[in-house]
Amino acid sequence: MTRPLLLVLAGLVTAGVVACGGNPQPATPAPQANADSIAAAEKARQDSIAAAEAAARAREEAERVARQRTADSLAALGRGTEAVRTMLATMIHFDFDKSNIRSDDAGTLDQKVGILQANSNAHIRIAGHCDERGSDEYNLALGNRRATAAKQYLVSHGIDGGRIETQSFGKERPLDPGHNEEAWSKNRRDEFDITSGGDALRQP
Template sequence: MMRSSRLMLVLVSTSLVLGACKKKPAPAPTPTPTPAPAERAPERTTPRAAPVDTMAAYNEKVAAARLRLLETIYFEYDADELRDDARASLDAKIAILNANPALRVRVAGHCDERGSDEYNIALGRRRAEAAKRYLTDRGIDASRIETSSFGRERPAVQGTTEEAWSKNRRDEFEITAGGENLKPAS
């Protein structure tokens, strides 16, 4: 009996030892998410069109060009030299005139009430000619610009103050031809 107990003990121990040595199954690897295929933007076969101006926006540009073209320039007392602000205004007019080759303008020179009629007519003419010369020196054909002088006959502002007089020493611009199809400067 002792033998059988020993045998039993050996079998139990062997089974325990063998059972303890049994390999545990390796845990299943955690699946790594496969990256989704990169979403590609649809390929463009034609370039994106530039925004198109609406008719209202175009009409606003035309109106702004007309205002700029008709903008008055001013002079110092008893002078026909162009001021810096007058040159800037004339430069803007050049761009509009270049964009509209059929456009013709008249430049009318004006003076304040001081001085004789003859003197003011001559000074108004010199002021108008100064603006014309500036435009023609920068490529505008002289035949597109006519000049006139009103001297002190058409004041913009009534009064005998320096403020009133400064508003009367001016060149005014008028469209004489080509204004119905005016295009804004590019």
């Protein structure tokens, strides 16, 4: 602390010596210099305000653009998510009293494998359903088998089993209330839906 104080005192002494020298010259430019500096300061101030305003405007514009861009990309992403979600929800179907994956459904499941690999946060639930022909109570076990059959397929293709939940509805929730083979074949199904991590889904 002492050293800066000494320097200040030394400066004051020097100024006093100059003033006492009787030289009037420095007296007149001083106000001018002051006026200029004031104007300059004022101008600088104005400039800086303008600059700040411009910067703010630019920033706002940039933010607006960024927001728009985000919104656009989110919308695009949403459209993508919806498409992926639809793909993921594609049902698979079963033969009467069977729980084995039909060969024509393997492609559907492979697509789900791809989606689940591309979206490692996504967790899904598989619900097994049966048609009305089988026994009421046995269908609960059969629906359970159908759900786990699809899960096993996904797990055997590299998906972490912890991401897949299974449940059975037996024949309690038919899609088609009809009493014919067309309705029954629709009702013997696995349904897939996303339980978490499905806000933004990437295409596989």
